Amino acid sequence: MNGFRKEFSTFSIALMAVAIAINIGAGQIPRAVGLPLYLDSIGTVLVGVLVGPWAGALTGFLANVVWTFTGLFPQAIAWAGVAAIIGALAGVFAQSGWLKEWWRAALAGLITGVVAAILSAPIAAYVFGGVTGNAGTDAIVAAWRAAGFDALFSNVAQGTMSDPLDKIVTYLIVWAVLLALPQRLKARFGNQSGQAAKTRARKRR
Amino acid sequence: MHGTLFVSGNSGLHRLHPLTKLALTFLFLVFAATLPNLLWLLAAFVILLVPMSAWGGLLRPFLRSCLVVITPFVISLSIIQGFFTPGETPLFHLAGFVLTGEGLLAGLTVASRILMALGGALLLMLSTRPDMLMLALTRSGLPGSLAYVVLTSIQIFPRFQERAQVILEAQQARGLEIKVNIFKRLRLLVPLMGPLVLSSIVDVEERAMALEARAFSRPGRKTSLLALADSPGQHLARWGLLLLMLALIGWSIWRAISS
Known part of the structure; x- marks a missing residue:
């Protein structure tokens, strides 16, 4: 419970709001340059990495609530739980020091992508009748169905084709951002190295 | 408010307490999950949601948003469910695959469930300022x-x-x-x-x-510039809606067990 409390300072609350706006703003860049990626969870992963798993989970959840509010993608709320798990995983990976080297960050992205694909598929298969309402992904699902697979498998297959690559790129961007972020700001969160947390503990004594 | 669906107005729907509208949204979600077939779902949409949006003076934006949201689902579901659900009434042959009447009906039924659920959410967002909704939720403990x-x-x-x-x-x-x-x-x-x-x-x-x-992290109750209007009647109506939802869920579980 103490860890939970510590994650919700005014600073991290302000970061969470900005992170959700980053999710939406950054999500349009791949479209503008013509890349078949979503990149709509950079902010969520960033909060998980900088602040911790609880804050990451909450950011993911609220991000999908906001997507629904804006009317850009009203069905997003159905995947809010998956977004929360993506944020929580980011916090856990950072605590285990996986964001220090680029290749481990990429591996974290790969794992997150596979988990996200497996968790999203049943929602598409059972709540939305096997589709997501996105023409591109639904065409891939249709191709798998045509090859003779059932709704759940086809959605898992579609997810594992797009999500791992998307999350690997997301994690690499977050890794690069961490390198460029001023030390002074990183020290205000201190989820990754434990260094800042130690400093804070010393101050309290 | 910029960047949301909200359309300002002074209708009865706009003036309802946000929690009353939220309860209605959840009721429509329960309808979407429990109504038995396409006919019931479309009837509920036409009899409940369309007049409610007209009451709020939101008929045009409501129908437009519904159309934008539901069209890709109708297309994807008609194709995917239509071609890959086995059935006895072939409608259409394409490259060795058969579009069946049963599949098309199943696809349209799922689409109408999505329309019912998202239509309820769209109506809430069209008629409620996000800050009012959040204020109401904060008052009840968020x-x-x-x-x-x-x-x-x-x-x-x-x-x-x-x-x-x-x-x-x-x-x-x-x-x-x-x-x-x-x-x-x-x-x-x-x-x-x-x-x-x-x-x-x-x-x-x-x-x-x-x-x-601005003392954001200070504990204790905070005041707001916004005023929320509630009435005993609406308070009662919210409990009524909750009971109705529980009854619908119970009814559909009972149906599932008895069949």
């Missing part, structure tokens, strides 16, 4: 910081979209070529995402200080 996160991100995301566009144009003006092959495009993400994310994070510190200067 932490104020969560309301802050939701409302702030709704307010600032249009500016972030603009910022992404500005960065894209600025980098192109400096000679960044975006019509290149796909592997080079991946590398483009560094000069585009980097400035966007970094400049945003630097903003956070200013925001946090502004919040602290």
Whole structure:
């Protein structure tokens, strides 16, 4: 419970709001340059990495609530739980020091992508009748169905084709951002190295 | 409010307490999950949601939003369920696959469930200011910081979209070529995402200080400039809606067991 409390300072609350706006703003860049990626969870992963798993989970959840509010993608709320798990995983990976080297960050992205694909598929298969309402992904699902697979498998297959690559790129961007972020700001969160947390503990004594 | 679906107005629907409208949204969600077939679902949409949107003076934006949201589902579901559900009434042959009447009906039924559920959510968002909804939820126990996160991100995301566009144009003006092959495009993400994310994070510190200067983390009850109007009748109606939802869920479980 103490860890939970510590994650919700005014600073991290302000970061969470900005992170959700980053999710939406950054999500349009791949479209503008013509890349078949979503990149709509950079902010969520960033909060998980900088602040911790609880804050990451909450950011993911609220991000999908906001997507629904804006009317850009009203069905997003159905995947809010998956977004929360993506944020929580980011916090856990950072605590285990996986964001220090680029290749481990990429591996974290790969794992997150596979988990996200497996968790999203049943929602598409059972709540939305096997589709997501996105023409591109639904065409891939249709191709798998045509090859003779059932709704759940086809959605898992579609997810594992797009999500791992998307999350690997997301994690690499977050890794690069961490390198460029001023030390002074990183020290205000201190989820990754434990260094800042130690400093804070010393101050309290 | 900029960047949301909300359409301002002074109708009875607009003036309902946000929690009453939220309860209605959940009722429509329960309808979407429990009504037995396409006919019932479409009837509920036409008899309940359409007149409610007309009451709020929102008929046109409501129907337009519904159309935008549901069209891709209708297309995808008709194709995927239509061709890959076995049935006895073939309608159409295409490259060895058969579009069956049963499949088409199943697809349209799922689409109408989605229409019912998302239609309820769209009606809530069209007729309710997000800050009013959050205020009502905060009054019933939601932490104020969560309301802050939701409302702030709704307010600032249009500016972030603009910022992404500005960065894209600025980098192109400096000679960044975006019509290149796909592997080079991946590398483009560094000069585009980097400035966007970094400049945003630097903003956070200013925001946090502004919040602290206004006693954001001070415990205790906070007052609001917004006033919420509630009535005993609406309070009662919300309990009634809750009971109705439980009854519908019970009824559909009973149906599932007895069949």
